[in-house]
Amino acid sequence: MFTGIVEELGELTELRALDGAARLSIRGAAVAEGTRHGDSIAVNGVCLTVAGIDGDVFTADVMKETLDRTALGSLAPGARVNLERAVRADQRLGGHIVQGHVDGTGVVAGREPSEHWETVRFTLPPGLARYVVEKGSIAVDGVSLTVAALHDDGFSVGLIPTTLSLTTLGRRAPGDLVNLEVDVIAKYVERLTEAHRTRAAS
Incomplete structure (x- = not known):
């Protein structure tokens, strides 16, 4: 779950097409800190699972359906993206309940x-x-x-x-x-x- 309070503006460094999917590489120093494989990060409001992390760049796999149903498919390398890590139970809910499931x-x-x-x-x-x-x-x-x-x-x-x-x-x-x-x-x-x-x- 997220709150809709963006932590930082990240940068899409690579969008690699896969069979029926894509792998995004995104640079975001603040959200990468302490992030581990399997954690959730909202990218422009889309909840993605971290597949890998290298320094301040994390990767996430995106299904074709997600690319088709959201604006992620229209992004190109160099695009700036809103980043937010999943909220912890001990944090303030500064915005509102956001699932990261784009409607x-x-x-x-x-x-x-x-x-x-x-x-x-x-x-x-x-x-x-x-x-x-x-x-x-x-x-x-x-x-x-x-x-x-x-x-x-x-x-x-x-x-x-x-x-x-x-x-x-x-x-x-x-x-x-x-x-x-x-x-x-x-x-x-x-x-x-x-x-x-x-x-x-x-």
């Missing part, structure tokens, strides 16, 4: 800079819209954000200078693809209420 992808629809923050608008797949509420939480490329407003085709967030400088969201341009993970609690609530409605109707 879909969106597109940066626009940016509106202002003096102290920037409003960024994203498209949202129709199937995810019901899980997103104003002032609720959503993870964009693994960054825990608060939904500022809802739109017919998406949502917008306000990004403070810290988020703009310490995550990839400060570099995303209109048209760029991003990973989206909605609040898992909303999905559990929907599932439970569906079961209740089914029993009530029978």
Whole structure:
């Protein structure tokens, strides 16, 4: 489990195609420290298992389905990526509960800079819209954000200078693809209420 609080901006150093998969090599000195084989690291919001580590570079294997369903497949060597190690039980939950299981992808629809923050608008797949509420939480490329407003085709967030400088969201341009993970609690609530409605109707 993660919190959506990015620890550092890493760099994709290699993306090697395998049979039905790919192996990513990522440089990240902060997250590599103390990391061992089998540990989990979120890369742009995608939970990956560390397959190997050499100094400040770790490798992770990614299935083709993950490459197809997330924005990881669009990355090229040299790309900056958001990195976060799995949260420990004794740590503060600074953002919200993030599983690292991407629900879909969106597109940066626009940016509106202002003096102290920037409003960024994203498209949202129709199937995810019901899980997103104003002032609720959503993870964009693994960054825990608060939904500022809802739109017919998406949502917008306000990004403070810290988020703009310490995550990839400060570099995303209109048209760029991003990973989206909605609040898992909303999905559990929907599932439970569906079961209740089914029993009530029978």
